[in-house]
Amino acid sequence: MTERILVTGAAGFIGSAYVRALLGPEGPRGDGTGPQVVALDLLTYAGRRDNLDLGDRRLTFVHGDILDTGLVGELVASVDQIVHFAAESHVDRSIDDGGAFVRTNVLGTQTLLDAALRHGVDRFVHISTDEVYGSIPVGSWPETHPLSPNSPYSASKAGSDLLALAYHRTHGLDVRVTRCSNNYGPRQHPEKLIPRFVTTLVDGGNVPLYGTGDNIRDWLHVDDHCAAIERVRNHGRAGRVYNIGGGTELTNKELTGLLLEACGADWNRVEYVTDRKGHDARYSVDWTRARDELGYRPRRDFARGLAEVVDWYRENRAWWERLV
Ligand code: NAD
Numbered sequence: 001m002t003e004r005i006l007v008t009g010a011a012g013f014i015g016s017a018y019v020r021a022l023l024g025p026e027g028p029r030g031d032g033t034g035p036q037v038v039a040l041d042l043l044t045y046a047g048r049r050d051n052l053d054l055g056d057r058r059l060t061f062v063h064g065d066i067l068d069t070g071l072v073g074e075l076v077a078s079v080d081q082i083v084h085f086a087a088e089s090h091v092d093r094s095i096d097d098g099g100a101f102v103r104t105n106v107l108g109t110q111t112l113l114d115a116a117l118r119h120g121v122d123r124f125v126h127i128s129t130d131e132v133y134g135s136i137p138v139g140s141w142p143e144t145h146p147l148s149p150n151s152p153y154s155a156s157k158a159g160s161d162l163l164a165l166a167y168h169r170t171h172g173l174d175v176r177v178t179r180c181s182n183n184y185g186p187r188q189h190p191e192k193l194i195p196r197f198v199t200t201l202v203d204g205g206n207v208p209l210y211g212t213g214d215n216i217r218d219w220l221h222v223d224d225h226c227a228a229i230e231r232v233r234n235h236g237r238a239g240r241v242y243n244i245g246g247g248t249e250l251t252n253k254e255l256t257g258l259l260l261e262a263c264g265a266d267w268n269r270v271e272y273v274t275d276r277k278g279h280d281a282r283y284s285v286d287w288t289r290a291r292d293e294l295g296y297r298p299r300r301d302f303a304r305g306l307a308e309v310v311d312w313y314r315e316n317r318a319w320w321e322r323l324v
Contacts, residue, residue: 003035004079008066008112009086010039011047013188014127014222018083021226023058038075040064046089046189050319066108069115076115083125083233084112087160090191091131091153095277098152105156106163113167113175123174124164125233130181130218130245132158135280142286143179143241150278161241168239176236178229180244181285184305185222186312190324194306197256198313199324201263211275213253216282220247221300231294242294243285248302258303262310 005022009015019037039061041047054061064071066086076082086108088094088101109126116124133141134148147162149155161177168175190199197207228244236242250258256270290296313320 006038006079006082008040008084011041011051015085016051017222018226072115077119080122085127091151094153101156106159109160126164126177128161128179130179130283130285140284140286174238176232177241180225181218181220183222183225184219190320197259201265206269206271208273209270215252218245218247218249221305224298228296231296235294242290243287245285245287246298
């Protein structure tokens with residue numbers, strides 16, 4: 001039987017990559033027959049229709065809000081599964097105004113969970129982030145580590161994770177939570193570090209580096225993240241959290257060096273700016289569970305992936321020009 005999957009936030013960076021993975025030749029049914037995808041997205045500043053192939057007859061795009069109880073109920077009633085990406089996703093915006101983050105990330109998730117329960121979906125994959133754990137100077141967090149988020153963004157994501165897990169424990173809803181490290185790839189909004197630096201450098205501008213540039217992030221290609229989500233959706237266990245990491249750990253300064261080189265620029269193009277408030281020093285997830293239970297491991301080579309992303313932004317100026 002053809003699966004019907006509701007993908008929220010499907011017009012954003014990771015959601016759209018996931019829809020492409022689901023419907024592409026390497027998707028679950030590479031013969032072009034399935035699954036059927038209902039893509040729900042509010043098209044905020046971060047979402048765009050042209051991130052999706054709207055001509056694909058297996059895809060139905062719905063422009064709407066995950067907070068709209070009526071619409072969400074109608075859509076959830078028509079699907080078997082939900083993969084939930086929709087969120088306010090930028091830490092700096094959450095520092096300026098946390099309200100939209102609580103509404104979308106917490107209340108929006110609860111609206112979807114209620115609908116999932118009412119209509120008895122088979123499973124609900126909730127996409128979260130490593131940022132819910134806080135900051136770790138050395139070592140890596142296992143999934144059992146207590147949550148200690150530091151920004152309004154990560155606090156709202158932690159709230160949504162805990163709600164999702166509570167719907168499993170209280171109601172027995174099949175909820176699976178993923179917590180992934182920093183993603184990079186094409187079609188990421190230029191408010192985020194890699195596209196911001198690339199688009200600024202190719203335009204001849206200077207890039208802002210927070211604080212001393214010593215903050216450490218683990219960079220994972222968006223395609224590796226999407227492949228891991230598919231493993232969780234198909235083979236994960238109800239009520240379980242899966243960390244997804246294993247990318248390339250770099251300080252922001254090291255990453256800046258690589259981006260300067262890729263764009264043919266030098267350190268004169270870097271301006272050190274006042275650090276982000278509450279800037280987490282380092283994130284690192286232990287992804288042993290995803291490896292041992294699901295056979296997950298990242299496949300994309302970082303140097304090659306980064307070079308491809310730089311090329312993508314060079315070649316797709318029309319996609320980002322209006323956003324910078
Ligand atoms: P994004 O900002 O590119 O996309 C978010 C999408 O959600 C947009 O298309 C937006 O229009 C949509 N949206 C926002 N509010 C909505 C609402 N009320 N109703 C319906 N749609 C709405 O974000 P992203 O980077 O693609 O992140 C997707 C998910 O993955 C988020 O939940 C984020 O927390 C998580 N995540 C991101 C990263 C990363 O590095 N980008 C890492 C780990 C986890």
